[in-house]
Amino acid sequence: MLTLEKRPNPSRAWAIVTPILAVILTMIAGGLMFAVLGKDPVEAIRTIFWDPLFNAQFASYSRPQLLVKAGPLVLIAVGLSFGFRASIWNIGAEGQYIMGAIAAMGVALAFYPTNYWFVFPLMVLAGAFGGWAWAMIPAFLKNRYGTNEILVSLMLVYVAENIESWMAFGPMRNPQGMGFPGSRNLQQYPAAHNSELIAGTGLHWGVVTAGLAVIIGYVLLKRHIFGFNIQVAGQAPRAARFAGVDPKRLFSLCMGLSGACAGLAGMFEVAGPAGQITDSFNVGYGFTAIIVAYLGRLHPIGILLAGLLMALTYIGGEIAQLSLNLPAAAIQAFQGMLLFFLLGVDVLSNYRIRIKRRAQA
């Protein structure tokens, strides 16, 4: 009979092997699903994982697009990972992402159509501030009244979505938009446009910032007292208090940091790839980033890889849809399998499998 035995410490070797194992298991299970749908499983899996990177027809375009898609995921996930390590559950990054974008758009529209150099930097500040301020609401309520930050931050996502919709239909509606909803498109406003830094690479300021976030995150986590404090606070709150960590201050810091990262991601997205605030501006980066943070094991480098992997399945999934006529639902199921197996095999790094003889009764 199989039993699970908790390891005294998580296995380092398994922590590296499990993601690879999960990808292999996904390929097997997903391949079976594609076969049942009447598609060649090998070709389908090659299309999803290989074509975006190496197919001559698509790769030159889709490789840069991986960065564009992974950028906001990584930036938000790195921000969230600090709080998660300290058991601070900011589930509302999606809302903070929206509020960052709205704040940045507000700045851009206030200066439209001037071409001052400071418009873009000011938008960056506004984006970070918007996300930070939205995250401080659950932080304040928790510190002051002991409310649950999971519920408050999550509910504030829906509030933010309604504000976004109101903005798209009301105050921010493009006066030259023929009565249609949605703000001006910042792609047509050079001073505010977050354009590609080097044509054809997909690199925009948001991607650069995500890269910086990974590096800063790594330094903070491994080399800075802040990283130590949050690890201790997460694992042994009492010990942290003895070590002089103020839990309320740490809570505000982590919430604010993750909110600012999400707000920045929203800002770069609205100023660049998306261009406008519409009622469908947010497409779930804030929620997907939670998955990315955990897939990356809350480690900045892991998050970077996880973000790229998620982006790969999105873009590869689209190529599979158009070249193999696979339905979108099959691609989503495939992505779901990947997450399922990644989290499922995680058990191996924390537990050891033992085979025991059943005791005779």
Place this chain on the structure above:
Amino acid sequence: MKRRDFLAGTAATGTVLASGLATQASAAEPLKVGFIYLGVPGDGGWTYEHEQARLKMVKHFGNKIETKVIQNVPEGADAERSITQLCLAGCKLIFTTSFGYMDPTINVAKKFPNVKFEMCTGYKDAPNVSNYGGRFYQGRAVIGNIAGHMTKTNKIGYIATFPIPEVVRGINSAFLYARKVNPKAEMKVVWVNTWFDPPKEADAAQALIDSGVDVLMQHTDSTAAMAKAKDAGILAFGQDSDMMQYAPKPRISSIMDNWAPYYIQRAQDVMDGKWTAKDSWLGIDTGIVQVGEISSAVPAAVKADAMALHDRIKAGTEHVFTGPLNKQDGSAWLKAGETASDGALLGMNFYVEGMTGKLPS
């Protein structure tokens, strides 16, 4: 980097890519046609009708055509990537089937001057972008006429989606024609801010039923409101697709989109080398907008009156918005005998005189 240079750079790479693909395609190869869907065909409404048209197109052309579909594409940044991937996959004609794809379509069209784009319900022009849409307000005049005849409480319910010209036009049209046959008719509008959300649609239907409405119209896609109408024993109209499963009561008629004639024509134009960019706003006369069979629950005299109106609109002898007409606030809009221009209709953002309630802005 200056924005001008950036644009020139991407345009150049796009041209190289596009011309590279053009040399690959020989005369014997089928025409590749791409489709971007907002949802999945199973929605039973908007995307379903586009899918039906695609299937009819495939049936019509056989192996002279090859279609490629990407489903569930969010409006905004993801759309731009999906459309580009269809171009890279060799599509020469691409249908982007939702309003929110407009800016992404225009952006991609600049990079692929040899690909033809068909933008559903958009208004921005480019040398290789056509806009197409249906004059659904014509169909709504016919069902407004039926509703005006059939209501006993003189209260007609309308489940509206977003306060955009397309929806406002439909409400005005239905209201005007209900009033023409029933001067006491009132229109009660509920805004649900979604195209497809069955629970919300059902709630809206219930609220309207509770306020005394006995005929229900909707601009939303699902059959949820229809089910509520059935329970309450009132009458309703199908939307986007026929919803015949609810005939003869509560479904007494419907308004349908049938894109097939247009799609087949445009693909033929590309094959013959006759495709040019143009804006098409297609009405009852083209078969794009259809009024579903009027059921046996409607008295013969009412049916005859509605069909006569249908035929007058089809023949072009009656224009739905003909003066004298005032706006809701009493200000003059159209003089006696004057008909509304397409430009005025496309930007319509006000209720006509007699409507109660305030149009959300």
